Amino acid sequence: MSGAYSARADLVNTEWDSCPSTPAAILFAVLFALTTSAHLAQGILYKKLYSWVIICSGLAQTLNFIFRVISIKNPTNLGDYTAWFIPPLFTNGFVYMVMGRMIWNYIPDAKIYRITAWRFSTYFVILDVIALIIQIAGASSAAGGGSSKANHHQ
Numbered sequence: 001m002s003g004a005y006s007a008r009a010d011l012v013n014t015e016w017d018s019c020p021s022t023p024a025a026i027l028f029a030v031l032f033a034l035t036t037s038a039h040l041a042q043g044i045l046y047k048k049l050y051s052w053v054i055i056c057s058g059l060a061q062t063l064n065f066i067f068r069v070i071s072i073k074n075p076t077n078l079g080d081y082t083a084w085f086i087p088p089l090f091t092n093g094f095v096y097m098v099m100g101r102m103i104w105n106y107i108p109d110a111k112i113y114r115i116t117a118w119r120f121s122t123y124f125v126i127l128d129v130i131a132l133i134i135q136i137a138g139a140s141s142a143a144g145g146g147s148s149k150a151n152h153h154q
Contacts, residue, residue, distance in 0.1 A: 020072050029065035032058055050097055057090030089132045096124035 036058025043051030100121030104110045110117045 025068040
């Protein structure tokens with residue numbers, strides 16, 4: 001039973017506060033790999049160069065879940081865990097790009113609240129990069145926090 005929950009098997013040295021599921025992480029790694037392959041095929045088939053963003057997102061999410069499996073198997077190493085925070089940046093970026101294209105194509109003056117479609121995308125991407133910087137800062141402080149979980153479990 002402790003093999004299934006290796007992240008909680010050693011309460012003194014673990015970096016985890018929960019019991020993550022290895023089978024779920026493997027399943028989602030496979031699902032993201034399959035959908036990334038589909039996005040790649042569609043991007044090539046329909047010659048949409050901007051689909052590189054969602055393809056990078058899918059690759060990052062696939063790697064994210066591979067690192068999740070690795071970190072579940074090595075619960076005392078927080079380095080693998082920090083890879084979990086980065087992938088949503090690309091997904092959000094693609095959503096903002098698609099939103100800009102939808103505003104451009106479906107709203108007659110290509111504006112919402114006097115903001116053009118391209119400005120919406122630009123603002124959202126800038127805010128997303130700021131969110132990424134905050135996530136990286138949080139991940140790095142979590143990885144190098146210097147406090148031991150042993151103190152938290154007592």
